[in-house]
């Protein structure tokens with residue numbers, strides 16, 4: 001597992017829609033088959049968080065992304081989420097020098113990339129979790145670091161490599 005502690009607040013970036021709601025989610029960059037694993041160029045992808053990323057800990061990414069109000073139904077979650085946003089848009093618990101989370105073991109549930117969280121927030125079925133998690137990471141990394149960034153290259157390579165180990 002990566003040492004990076006920055007698991008997402010994917011709410012603002014996930015391409016999947018919230019149940020019964022049309023949010024301002026980003027669309028996946030490329031179309032993939034309706035499989036649970038995720039494929040790219042014929043190679044199976046297995047989601048994993050990678051070191052030295054932390055893109056999902058930038059919580060304010062601009063108007064193209066869904067707001068906390070569009071993601072959460074619980075006002076407590078909205079308040080918690082908004083309270084995490086620092087003046088520069090990054091989470092106040094994000095350690096920029098190490099690209100890690102300073103409260104990793106106690107991070108909010110919505111920072112956890114897990115099937116149950118995706119199901120709760122976006123209505124994503126467990127069998128589609130892997131594909132959606134990969135898509136969410138790509139969209140997030142592109143938005144924060146750019147479509148030609150080393151971070152995106154590293155992520156894409158990591159999820160492909162992991163499938164062949």
Ligand code: SF4
Nearest residue numbers: 049050053054056137
């Ligand atoms: S965007 Fe994805 S790879 Fe990057 S820190 Fe977040 S979960 Fe990990």
Ligand code: SF4
Nearest residue numbers: 057091093094101111
């Ligand atoms: S608490 Fe902040 S730094 Fe930690 S994982 Fe969540 S968004 Fe990232």
